[in-house]
Amino acid sequence: MAGSVEKEQQQNQVIGIIEEEKLQKQDIENNNNITRTQLESGEGEREMAPTPANSMHRSGSRPQLDVSKAEIQGNEEEKYPTILLPNQSDDLSHLALDIGGSLIKLVYFSRHEDQSVDDKRKRSVKERLGFSNGNRRSYPILGGRLHFVKFETRKINECLDFIHSKQLHCGGLEPRYSDGLTDQNGIIKATGGGAYKYADLFKERLGVSLDKEDEMDCLVAGANFLLKAIRHEAFTHMEGHKEFVQIEPNDLFPYLLVNIGSGVSMIKVDGDGKFERVSGTNVGGGTYWGLGRLLTKCKSFDELLELSQKGDNRSMDMLVGDIYGGLDYSKIGLSASTIASSFGKTISEKKELEEYRPEDISLSLLRMISYNIGQIAYLNALRFRLKRIFFGGFFIRGHAYTMDTISFAVHFWSNGEAQAMFLRHEGFLGALGAFMSYEKHGLDDLMVHQLVERFPMGAPYTGGKIHGPPLGDLNEKISWMEKFLRKGTEITAPVPMTPLAGTTGLGGFEVPLSKGSTLRSDASALNVGVLHLVPTLEVFPLLADPKLYEPNTIDLSDHSELEYWLTILSEHLSDLVDKAVASEGGTDDAKRRGDAFARAFSAHLARLMEEPSAYGKLGLANLLEMREECLREFQFVDAYRSIKQRENEASLAVLPDLLVELDSMDEESRLLTLIEGVLAANIFDWGSRACVDLYHKGTIIEIYRMSRNKMCRPWRVDDFDDFKERMLGARNKKNPRHKRALLFVDNSGADIVLGMLPLARELLRRGTEVVLVANSLPALNDVTAMELPDIIAEAAKHCDILRRAAEVGGLLVDAMINTSNSSKENSPSVPLMVVENGCGSPCIDLRQVSSELAAAAKDADLLILEGMGRALHTNLNARFKCDALKLAMVKNQRLAEKLVKGNIYDCICKYEPVS
Numbered sequence: 001m002a003g004s005v006e007k008e009q010q011q012n013q014v015i016g017i018i019e020e021e022k023l024q025k026q027d028i029e030n031n032n033n034i035t036r037t038q039l040e041s042g043e044g045e046r047e048m049a050p051t052p053a054n055s056m057h058r059s060g061s062r063p064q065l066d067v068s069k070a071e072i073q074g075n076e077e078e079k080y081p082t083i084l085l086p087n088q089s090d091d092l093s094h095l096a097l098d099i100g101g102s103l104i105k106l107v108y109f110s111r112h113e114d115q116s117v118d119d120k121r122k123r124s125v126k127e128r129l130g131f132s133n134g135n136r137r138s139y140p141i142l143g144g145r146l147h148f149v150k151f152e153t154r155k156i157n158e159c160l161d162f163i164h165s166k167q168l169h170c171g172g173l174e175p176r177y178s179d180g181l182t183d184q185n186g187i188i189k190a191t192g193g194g195a196y197k198y199a200d201l202f203k204e205r206l207g208v209s210l211d212k213e214d215e216m217d218c219l220v221a222g223a224n225f226l227l228k229a230i231r232h233e234a235f236t237h238m239e240g241h242k243e244f245v246q247i248e249p250n251d252l253f254p255y256l257l258v259n260i261g262s263g264v265s266m267i268k269v270d271g272d273g274k275f276e277r278v279s280g281t282n283v284g285g286g287t288y289w290g291l292g293r294l295l296t297k298c299k300s301f302d303e304l305l306e307l308s309q310k311g312d313n314r315s316m317d318m319l320v321g322d323i324y325g326g327l328d329y330s331k332i333g334l335s336a337s338t339i340a341s342s343f344g345k346t347i348s349e350k351k352e353l354e355e356y357r358p359e360d361i362s363l364s365l366l367r368m369i370s371y372n373i374g375q376i377a378y379l380n381a382l383r384f385r386l387k388r389i390f391f392g393g394f395f396i397r398g399h400a401y402t403m404d405t406i407s408f409a410v411h412f413w414s415n416g417e418a419q420a421m422f423l424r425h426e427g428f429l430g431a432l433g434a435f436m437s438y439e440k441h442g443l444d445d446l447m448v449h450q451l452v453e454r455f456p457m458g459a460p461y462t463g464g465k466i467h468g469p470p471l472g473d474l475n476e477k478i479s480w481m482e483k484f485l486r487k488g489t490e491i492t493a494p495v496p497m498t499p500l501a502g503t504t505g506l507g508g509f510e511v512p513l514s515k516g517s518t519l520r521s522d523a524s525a526l527n528v529g530v531l532h533l534v535p536t537l538e539v540f541p542l543l544a545d546p547k548l549y550e551p552n553t554i555d556l557s558d559h560s561e562l563e564y565w566l567t568i569l570s571e572h573l574s575d576l577v578d579k580a581v582a583s584e585g586g587t588d589d590a591k592r593r594g595d596a597f598a599r600a601f602s603a604h605l606a607r608l609m610e611e612p613s614a615y616g617k618l619g620l621a622n623l624l625e626m627r628e629e630c631l632r633e634f635q636f637v638d639a640y641r642s643i644k645q646r647e648n649e650a651s652l653a654v655l656p657d658l659l660v661e662l663d664s665m666d667e668e669s670r671l672l673t674l675i676e677g678v679l680a681a682n683i684f685d686w687g688s689r690a691c692v693d694l695y696h697k698g699t700i701i702e703i704y705r706m707s708r709n710k711m712c713r714p715w716r717v718d719d720f721d722d723f724k725e726r727m728l729g730a731r732n733k734k735n736p737r738h739k740r741a742l743l744f745v746d747n748s749g750a751d752i753v754l755g756m757l758p759l760a761r762e763l764l765r766r767g768t769e770v771v772l773v774a775n776s777l778p779a780l781n782d783v784t785a786m787e788l789p790d791i792i793a794e795a796a797k798h799c800d801i802l803r804r805a806a807e808v809g810g811l812l813v814d815a816m817i818n819t820s821n822s823s824k825e826n827s828p829s830v831p832l833m834v835v836e837n838g839c840g841s842p843c844i845d846l847r848q849v850s851s852e853l854a855a856a857a858k859d860a861d862l863l864i865l866e867g868m869g870r871a872l873h874t875n876l877n878a879r880f881k882c883d884a885l886k887l888a889m890v891k892n893q894r895l896a897e898k899l900v901k902g903n904i905y906d907c908i909c910k911y912e913p914v915s
């Protein structure tokens with residue numbers, strides 16, 4: 001794709017659907033009044049754009065639209081006139097299809113220019129660290145998003161409409177105006193039988209040709225991609241218990257892939273493109289849905305599945321006990337309750353179909369088919385000595401009972417030798433594989449750490465389906481939220497996670513496990529997010545062992561733990577909404593958005609409470625990030641903006657006094673005071689309920705002083721003496737001073753200004769280069785990389801060391817500072833730099849950090865992680881290749897008890913020298 005970039009950039013790009021209210025003709029004619037507009041792009045995502053002349057620093061990962069010199073094409077009276085954007089650089093999409101006997105699966109990719117601002121901080125970082133991420137052509141893969149959508153094959157017109165409304169068939173370009181490009185882009189990769197059957201229909205309706213890819217090739221390519229590139233794609237499901245498994249890419253083959261679509265294919269996979277279809281069965285998903293429809297009169301697959309959840313198969317199935325007069329047949333290992341013959345009971349009863357409960361029929365049928373597939377899969381695994389069986393296809397539909405039955409069959413027959421595993425993207429294997437068959441998309445090179453899965457927080461999913469019209473408008477999104485809630489409570493309901501009693505241990509499987517009363521919402525629409533491909537993400541190079549690294553400290557698979565944190569977030573919500581609404585001026589519009597945000601986020605929390613792994617493996621870091629993402633989705637760019645500003649100002653005002661105080665001390669007490677200061681200042685955390693209550697009781701400075709006065713050693717975890725020894729004894733050869741320290745900073749205000757900056761200054765004074773690592777996007781009151789240079793410039797007015805270092809680090813190039821003419825020659829000229837961490841969350845997952853942080857880490861020999869999010873919730877147990885100091889105040893009673901057997905406001909100073 002990279003090769004065609006220039007060509008595409010020369011093409012005028014046309015955007016078909018832009019809301020007319022948003023882009024008024026007049027503005028377009030004046031062509032410079034529009035500061036932003038919205039282009040619908042995928043599930044409820046919004047795209048906005050600065051004009052080049054008046055570019056707003058919307059911090060963010062959101063792509064932006066260049067509407068300069070925009071022109072209406074064609075009839076201006078049209079409701080949705082086509083708008084030509086000559087200066088908009090390429091934003092294309094690719095689509096691939098898997099048209100099966102029952103369902104059509106779509107995978108589409110939307111890509112956009114990396115429009116991250118090249119601010120002075122970034123420029124200086126690039127210069128200092130000698131790396132560049134500005135040139136995206138140096139990356140084999142381009143950033144963008146992979147979306148997953150499905151439709152029923154019998155409703156193929158809905159699918160065609162969807163493709164048309166999103167212009168997916170012409171690479172994001174309107175065919176009418178893209179001339180030559182239509183041909184070039186008028187080919188869609190497609191697999192499944194429908195690629196043949198519906199080729200003419202696609203040509204007729206969309207003017208595109210389907211480029212047919214072999215179905216088995218695609219299934220295998222899709223499965224291999226998912227298993228290698230997506231963390232925790234596979235999971236086991238036994239007796240209601242779901243567990244994610246991480247498969248090592250070099251320990252993946254061989255395996256048996258069982259794709260349960262309408263029919264079932266069993267494929268032995270030995271490598272990329274190396275496979276053989278070893279078996280299949282015509283008793284599959286189509287059988288369940290088809291027979292079930294006839295026997296129960298259900299109108300939809302989900303209705304049928306839902307019925308099964310209230311069923312009792314004993315009224316249909318003939319059990320061993322029915323045959324043996326209530327006895328087990330223990331000699332061959334069969335309990336009385338084992339099913340001897342599915343549906344067998346109905347032969348001895350003189351009942352008509354109508355006299356059986358549809359619920360029982362559905363359950364009996366589901367069990368029969370699942371068990372049968374599990375058994376055939378086992379036999380094939382045995383045939384080829386395969387230990388792992390991955391089950392895909394939409395028959396599974398993330399349904400607990402189906403998975404339990406299959407797992408049971410595999411486990412029972414193989415005596416636990418073979419393992420059944422399921423895939424989160426279950427039904428999308430073929431479509432993904434077809435997508436992969438596009439040449440030069442670069443996806444093969446994609447690595448786990450470059451993929452971020454995001455769940456649209458307020459997206460147009462209703463009843464598990466995604467349909468147009470696109471929600472480009474926040475109003476629509478908000479009113480849709482209300483619909484979602486209504487719909488959500490209808491279809492999203494708890495399924496017990498704990499197994500019900502009833503199995504005999506003798507191979508009996510008479511009472512369904514994890515059956516619940518209502519069906520969980522459609523897995524494929526709600527359980528699979530949008531995959532963001534971010535080529536600039538890297539694994540933090542200083543992790544001692546990335547394979548062993550687990551960012552989260554607390555295990556949320558412990559249900560009480562999950563409940564606790566979900567409750568915390570829930571209780572925090574109204575306060576957060578107040579802040580968010582205030583940050584946007586408290587207007588009516590902001591209030592509506594705040595309300596919708598609160599509802600959307602509560603719905604997600606409620607869903608997670610019922611179904612903790614709804615969005616994949618859940619950790620506290622994800623949960624906290626989800627909140628920030630959700631805020632951003634409702635356009636709250638920086639909810640704590642004014643609080644941060646106020647706290648920065650208040651802290652900067654007392655900084656000079658603090659520096660004087662520090663400078664009057666000897667080295668040893670200064671170091672202690674500095675660490676104390678960091679711990680004390682970490683009390684300013686708007687993410688902590690307890691602290692927020694505290695803030696009502698005093699000014700920032702009062703609280704900071706109070707906090708510092710209460711600092712008495714030993715702290716709960718207190719390795720200060722070791723750290724001090726390393727620092728003060730650093731003059732000998734064996735332990736030279738640190739060359740470069742990375743300081744992962746946390747909050748704005750006192751935390752950064754009175755805590756971390758003075759510590760940075762001390763390191764600089766000792767000749768250690770300092771890199772401040774801060775968030776890329778706002779999260780709570782965390783300081784961002786974009787905000788830091790201004791804070792440093794202010795602080796530098798009072799401090800030569802900071803000023804010189806910031807100058808050397810290129811941070812002060814155009815800042816207006818009053819230089820006081822003091823002794824330059826005394827201060828060593830090591831740089832102070834700022835890099836972004838690549839995150840927009842209070843926590844940090846070091847498996848996915850920005851490339852500039854990765855570059856800065858190369859020469860670092862000291863890490864200081866500060867704050868609850870970065871040093872406690874995540875990374876407390878992380879091991880590094882260099883010295884590491886973890887500093888935080890524990891601002892939560894439960895966490896304090898759990899992690900350090902201590903109390904709220906206890907402090908942690910954990911020093912881990914590299915051995």
Ligand SMILES: Nc1ncnc2c1ncn2[C@@H]1O[C@H](COP(=O)(O)OP(=O)(O)OP(=O)(O)O)[C@@H](O)[C@H]1O
Pocket residue numbers: 099100101102103104152192193260261262263264284285286287288289301302392393394395396397427
């Ligand atoms: N909403 C749904 N509508 C219809 N079937 C569904 C739905 N959700 C799950 N299913 C089940 O999934 C099956 C289809 O799975 P899948 O999409 O993997 O196969 P397919 O590609 O359509 O079939 P094949 O590969 O055999 O041509 C259906 O037969 C049915 O059992």
Ligand SMILES: CC(C)(CO)[C@@H](O)C(=O)NCCC(=O)O
Pocket residue numbers: 100101192193215261262263264265279280281282
């Ligand atoms: C025909 C396909 C491959 C179409 O996806 C699938 O439905 C299937 O594998 N059916 C089972 C056919 C058999 O092997 O008995």
Ligand SMILES: [Mn+2]
Pocket residue numbers: 098099100101192261262430
């Ligand atoms: Mn299929």
